[in-house]
Amino acid sequence: MTQLSEFQRERVQAVLAASPLVPVIAINELEDAVPLCQALVDGGINVLEITLRTEHGVNAIKAVREAIPDAWVGAGTVTSVAEYRQVEAAGAQFVITPGVTEAILEFGVTSEAPLLPGISTVSELMMGYALGYREFKFFPAEVSGGVPALKAFSGPFSDVTFCPTGGIRRDTAKDYLALKNVKAVGGSWLTPADVVAAKDWAQITQIARDSLADL
Structure with missing residues (x-):
């Protein structure tokens, strides 16, 4: 059984150490991807999880990787090996899944883009643990x-x-981060749908700053 390499673990650890808050980003209009992500970076958040919840996810990852090379740009809501391959080709620097399958865990062991597998139970955790994973997304x-x-x-x-990640709010994020086994918290409150629809990038930057200041 192939085990996760130390290099891949270090890459995932670097992502989690880079920002205590990880925005869960859904791109409804491709043109919003770069300004939205730049607004988050301007607010002090340099880890960006661009999800595949919309049709623009893969192209958004490509665009943001090119436009904001200093940020960590990853893919979220990856649910199959085929999607994993897509986002890897698009330049994703890490991959986050909502849950786990044996196929995804095994592919993640060999991938250039390190995997943060999503789990909600001890049994799922143990599946990843057996392959050498020690960093997980806890969802929902x-x-x-x-x-x-x-x-x-x-x-x-x-x-x-x-x-x-999942149901965490700005006022509860610090409760999670107070735990020794929590390195970062994911949340969609950093990118409110109405603010993004209004293209109010200055407000996105302020939300990011204020959220970090609350911790």
């Missing part, structure tokens, strides 16, 4: 037990760290 965090669940995970898996 709030409905899967939130802070108490992550505290419980730390008992049998003291060497595992998480990026919880």
